[in-house]
Amino acid sequence: MNTVGTLIGAVAGLVWLRARGRGEHRWWRDAARGTGIACAGLLALADVVHASSPETYDxxxxxxxxxxxxxxxxxxxxxxxxxxxxxxxxxxxxxxx
The missing domain is CATH 1.20.5 (Single alpha-helices involved in coiled-coils or other helix-helix interfaces)
Known part of the structure; x- marks a missing residue:
């Protein structure tokens, strides 16, 4: 749900900037950078969760x-x-x- 909220917020921010007339010339570059940073953060979070999960002993x-x-x-x-x-x-x- 956090990821969905982040994506909705990012899209809402892009719509807001376009409606106000700011950042129109670079919106695609900002979106690409933001997506890259979000993917890197997601991979880092997945690695931390995977590394911190305990080994189970049955x-x-x-x-x-x-x-x-x-x-x-x-x-x-x-x-x-x-x-x-x-x-x-x-x-x-x-x-x-």
Missing amino acids: AVAVQHRQEAAAKASAGSSEWITGAAQSVFGQGTRGPAD
């Missing part, structure tokens, strides 16, 4: 990822032992042995 999501990783690795020890025994023979010991 403890529940971290816990779910840890549980999923634990479940995924639960059968890996048995699987690797079975794979090693099929390659190297029945006397092969697993990583937990």
